[in-house]
Amino acid sequence: DVKVTQSSRYLVKRTGEKVFLECVQDMDHENMFWYRQDPGLGLRLIYFSYDVKMKEKGDIPEGYSVSREKKERFSLILESASTNQTSMYLCASRGSAGTGGEQFFGPGTRLTVL
Amino acid sequence: AQSVTQLDSQVPVFEEAPVELRCNYSSSVSVYLFWYVQYPNQGLQLLLKYLSGSTLVKGINGFEAEFNKSQTSFHLRKPSVHISDTAEYFCAVSDHHQAGTALIFGKGTTLSVSS
Numbered sequence: 237d238v239k240v241t242q243s244s245r246y247l248v249k250r251t252g253e254k255v256f257l258e259c260v261q262d263m264d265h266e267n268m269f270w271y272r273q274d275p276g277l278g279l280r281l282i283y284f285s286y287d288v289k290m291k292e293k294g295d296i297p298e299g300y301s302v303s304r305e306k307k308e309r310f311s312l313i314l315e316s317a318s319t320n321q322t323s324m325y326l327c328a329s330r331g332s333a334g335t336g337g338e339q340f341f342g343p344g345t346r347l348t349v350l
Numbered sequence: 351a352q353s354v355t356q357l358d359s360q361v362p363v364f365e366e367a368p369v370e371l372r373c374n375y376s377s378s379v380s381v382y383l384f385w386y387v388q389y390p391n392q393g394l395q396l397l398l399k400y401l402s403g404s405t406l407v408k409g410i411n412g413f414e415a416e417f418n419k420s421q422t423s424f425h426l427r428k429p430s431v432h433i434s435d436t437a438e439y440f441c442a443v444s445d446h447h448q449a450g451t452a453l454i455f456g457k458g459t460t461l462s463v464s465s
Contacts, residue, residue, distance in 0.1 A: 240393075269452050276359075278457035279394075279440070286451075294452070326393055330452075338384055339442075339453050341393035 239263075240342040242327050248348045255314040257345050259327030267330040268310035269339065270294075270302065272323040279326065285310055317349045352377045354443050356456035363463055365433055371426040371459045373441035383424040384442040384453060385415055394440060400424065411435070436463045 243258035261268065269284040271294075281294030283302040291302050299321060303311045310329075314321055324346050328339040357372040375381065382401050386394040398409025405417040415426045424441060438460050442453040 245391075267451070276457070279455045281452050284452050328394075338396045338399055339394075341386075341395070343393045344391070346391070 240327055240329055240340050242325075242342040242345050244345050245343060246346050246348075248350065249314075249317050250350050251318060253314075253317050253349075255317050255347065255349075257312040257314075257325055257327075257347070259310045259312070259342055260308050261310075261329040261340070262308065263329060263331070263340065264307065265329035265340075266307070266332045268304065269328045269330070270300075270310065270312045271326045271328065272296070272321075273326055273344075274323050282312065317347075319349050321347065322349045323347060352381070352443055352445060352454045354441050354454055354456035356439075356441055356459045358459050359457070360460045360462065363431055363461070365463055365465050366430045368429050369427065369431050369435075369461065371439050371441075371461065373424045373426065373456060375422050375424065375441070375443045377422070377443060377445065379445055382444040383415075383417060384444070385409065385413070385424070385426050386440045386442065387411075388438045388440065388458075390437075397426070397439070431461070431463045433463050433465060435461060437461060 240261045270282045271279040285291045285304040301313045326344045327342040330339045353376045355374045384399045385397040388394045398407045400407045400417045408414045413428050438458045440458050441456040444453050
């Protein structure tokens with residue numbers, strides 16, 4: 237069974253803390269993505285990566301950074317957490333061009349910043 | 351640029367009634383189309399996808415969708431819903447020629463099934 241796993245289901249942090257969200261996939265996918273999901277706004281792409289050490293900004297990258305040192309792992313970093321970053325964070329992966337396939341999602345991390 | 355519009359933000363229905371969740375997309379090229387379902391506090395799960403071939407696509411849990419190129423639509427249907435179908439549903443599109451990039455998602459439709 238293919239899997240995308242996220243390090244935490246629920247996380248509570250304080251304003252100003254550095255926060256790491258980890259995502260691991262076991263499908264040998266080249267492409268990995270971080271989204272945040274808020275009521276009424278749907279899924280918004282924060283960053284994505286199409287290869288190790290490569291990254292591209294999505295629609296809302298401000299306040300976030302990412303790291304991809306290994307193919308299977310994609311980390312989202314909040315350098316200094318703020319209350320407006322309270323949200324559900326979803327990681328996904330997808331195969332290369334030509335596979336035409338879907339994105340596989342992790343279970344999500346619900347982050348609360350106090 | 352591609353975009354996806356889900357025409358209804360909320361759809362309330364009674365158990366065993368039919369349902370249609372509407373999705374329109376805009377794209378100037380050939381596309382791949384997807385429907386995902388999200389149950390409370392979970393990630394997104396693929397319901398079905400259209401890549402090519404038959405325009406009527408069948409998915410899991412009795413759902414199906416029809417690709418209509420002339421109307422740029424990909425509506426999701428189920429002939430008889432269950433309480434357990436209560437969830438949020440997302441339509442998504444991908445450029446056929448850039449299959450390695452991110453899907454573009456609609457804002458979602460909340461399906462509420464009551465008895």
